[in-house]
Amino acid sequence: MIPRHLYIAVSVLVLAVLGMSLYAWRMRGRAAAEPAASVDTRPVVAPVAGPTEQVTLYVAYDDDGVLHAQTAQIPLPSVRQQRAEELLRSLIALYLDKSSPHPLPPGSDIRSVYLVDPGLAVIDLNAAFADGHRSGVLTEELTVASMIQTLSANIPGILKVKILVEGKQRDTLAGHADLSAFFDVSAINRLTSQLQSSQ
Numbered sequence: 001m002i003p004r005h006l007y008i009a010v011s012v013l014v015l016a017v018l019g020m021s022l023y024a025w026r027m028r029g030r031a032a033a034e035p036a037a038s039v040d041t042r043p044v045v046a047p048v049a050g051p052t053e054q055v056t057l058y059v060a061y062d063d064d065g066v067l068h069a070q071t072a073q074i075p076l077p078s079v080r081q082q083r084a085e086e087l088l089r090s091l092i093a094l095y096l097d098k099s100s101p102h103p104l105p106p107g108s109d110i111r112s113v114y115l116v117d118p119g120l121a122v123i124d125l126n127a128a129f130a131d132g133h134r135s136g137v138l139t140e141e142l143t144v145a146s147m148i149q150t151l152s153a154n155i156p157g158i159l160k161v162k163i164l165v166e167g168k169q170r171d172t173l174a175g176h177a178d179l180s181a182f183f184d185v186s187a188i189n190r191l192t193s194q195l196q197s198s199q
Helices: 004-033 080-096 127-131 137-154 185-197
Strands: 052-061 066-075 110-116 120-125 160-165
Touching: 052 080, 052 137, 066 080, 066 137, 080 110, 080 137, 120 127, 120 137, 127 160, 137 160, 137 185, 160 185
Parallel strands: 120 160
Antiparallel strands: 052 066, 110 120
16 A cells, blocks of 8 residues: 555645646747847957047938938047948947938948058948848938948048948849949039938
8 A cells, every 4th residue: 555645745746747837838838929039140349449539420311311411429440441340330330229210120230341542442241231221222322322421531532432242242232222333432422412402
């Protein structure tokens, strides 16, 4: 004959196992019902070393279809190439904000900026920037013009800009803005002035 206290102990253990199974099942259902948090896939960048400087960022406004010059205080390194990268990262940070006038997809970033003499800058975007970019002629042109204007306004001597995605040439940004050719900085300056004067 099995002692009574053994029956009680086994009964308590069975109830505990059933209770834990029910709890785990409910938690799994809750986790499946909650939307997955977006993960920031941008690489971790080392903190910028350098004095804080006032710069001019050309910020795109989709509703008005214009670029507005906006001053900002950002730390900038002394090396010209790293300065260019930090300028564009500051611009992209504005666009990644929830209240952005020109939203970019999460994870958008600049992989690198190469300054090639005489007067050529090559901007290398990450795949998240291009693959998730909203399609549309004006939207894409504002993005390109915003980056080029910001770069040329703060880094003297840039005459032409080439845009790559993940180190490779791409035909368009999101179906409209032609990335296969070099952008002439003076033509972008004229376009920006025309957009602002049409307001």
